[in-house]
Amino acid sequence: MIPAHAGSKPTKESALRTIVRINEQIKAVIGDAFRVRMMSLNALILAKRAGQSAVGFGVLSNELRGFASELQGAMQGLQESTTGLLQAVTLNARAALSGRILERLPERAQRRAGGMLARNRHRLDDRHAEVVHWRGRLASILEEVVRTVELGNVLARSTRIEAVYGGAHAPALTQVAVEFDAAITHIRQAIEHLRHLQRL
Amino acid sequence: MKRAETIFEQGDHRWIAVTRDPERPHHLIDTNEYLIASGGHALLCDPGGLEIFPAVFAAINEQLDPSGIDALFASHQDPDIISSLALWLEFKPDMRCYTSWLWCGFIPHFGGDEQTFVPIADDGMTIKVGPTELRAHPAHYLHSSGNLHLHDPEAKLLFSGDVGAALLPNDESALFVTDFDRHIRHAEGFHKRWMGSEPAKRDWCERTAKLGLDMLCPQHGAIYQGADVERFINWFAELEIGRVG
Structure with missing residues (x-):
């Protein structure tokens, strides 16, 4: 989790640094999702060429295209949450700094x-509540993303099975299916890393 | 802790100098703050940086109720001058801040809103503290490009910001300059480096010499009084400035 009283104890990684790392991971996943969309368009063309023997592969490729769009949208939602969290953490750090200075009176x-002093304590409580709110929102979107990516994983694995029925186009379809699998595996790892960062 | 001492008093018209803090962390430059009180109102000149707010607030609190401070005067935009602004506004949200128009878009980065700032034109303005009229005295380019001092004609005192400042050793904490020649050695390097405009310096010296001051109160170091005021103005007029090293 992002420390609520960010900036007050610099013993752990700072909340701002964690947010930066979260944002970098989000950008990486958005890039991967874009790549899956492009791959699924190519796969649809390939399935069309393969004809009747690749109808199932085509259906799955179309589903993967939808998955990639959904994932991109969810990651943009995560980005908005990190922006909200960044603002809340910054204001919280400012209130904490004022509190520390006023304690020296x-x-x-x-x-x-x-x-x-009372106003500043009240403000610190409000800021803390905002940090908790954004942290909760981030966690909730991330859990939805995990479920979406699991679906993507199932779809990618299924393309490998469908590729086998591609007749003369089976080797080319299998190559595309392997690339789908690799891309989704990469996304899953990035999401796991995001979950880890979000718990810091 | 900083100490607050009255350096002028006539009825309820007072100047309180909040001066050197031997306990401050030595990585922070030491500063003087001046509180001008009159008729139940008060104005604080160059309230200082965020880090020293507790020391300044506590020292003032020993002398008078800080709730009487209606306004701040920022001679220029530096952090040691005005970065405590947000905390002063936290204490009293309707406090006003007088400063050069040049900095009215910059200082709000330390805090405040559209109501907080009273811009001072380049040729200065009159600022009232209760019945007392103070005059913002132009000192542009000494050192900041939008720089103002604060003259109290009745008290014959001038808050002179960085002009007259001396970077004194930590064991020298006298309120007033007692040995001009010895003191000015600690001011020389500062003025040569920080003050960059020879015409601005000459103009300031000419105008300030005519004010008939009893005291010249800088933001760093000891206060000049009596004959040392003229001595300082003459020394500054002759000093070669705008030099590195």
């Missing part, structure tokens, strides 16, 4: 600045 001055 001597007791008599603290009494005079009482309203100010």
Whole structure:
């Protein structure tokens, strides 16, 4: 998880650094999803050429194209959540910094600045709640993405089976199916890494 | 902790100098803040950086209720001048900040909104603190391109920002300059490097010499008083500035 009181204890990786790493992974998955879309278009053309023997392969390729679009959309949702999280973490860090500076006020001055201290504590609570909100949203979208990618994985594996029935085009269809499989495996690894980062 | 000392008092018209803090972390440049109070109102000159807010606030609190501070005056835009702005506004959200028009789009990066800033034109302006009228005294290019000092004609005091500043050793914490020749050695390198415009310097020296000041109160180092004010102006007029090394 992203530390709620980011910036207050620099012992772990900072929340901002984690967000940057999450965003880099998201960009990588968006790139992979685009690649799967292009591959599925090529696969559809190939299946058309192969005719009746590659009807199943064509259906799966079309499903993979839809999967890639869905994945791209979900990853863009994740990007929006990381932007919200980034803003919340930054404001939280600012409120925490003000809090740390105000703690240094001597007791008599603290009494005079009482309203100010209370407001800052209130603000820190609000910021913390915002961080928790965005963190929860990120986690929830990520779990949906995991399910989407599992579907993509099943589709990619199925293309390998369908490729076998491609007659004279079987070797070419198998090559495409292997590439689908490799791309989805890469996406699954990236999503696992994202889940790990999100728990930091 | 910083200490706050009254350097001028006539009825309820006071100048309080919040000066050197021997306990401050030495990687921060030491600063002076000046509070001008009159008729139940107060204005704080160059309130300082974010890190020293507790020390400044506590020192002022020993002398008077900080709730009486209606306004801040920022001589220019540097972080040691005004980066505590957000915390002062946290304490009192309707506090105003007087500064050169040049910095009204820059200083808000430290905090504040459209209501906070009162832009000062290049030729200065009159600022009222209760019944007392202060005059923003142009000091552009000394060192900032939009730089203002604050003159109190009644008290005969000038808050002179970085002009007159001295980077004193940590064990020298006198409020006033006592040995001009010894003191000015700590000011020389600073003025040569930070002050970049010879015409601006000459113009400032001519105008300031006519003010008939009793004290010249810089943002760093000790305060010049009596004959040392004229001595400083003459020294500065002769100094070759805009030099590296």
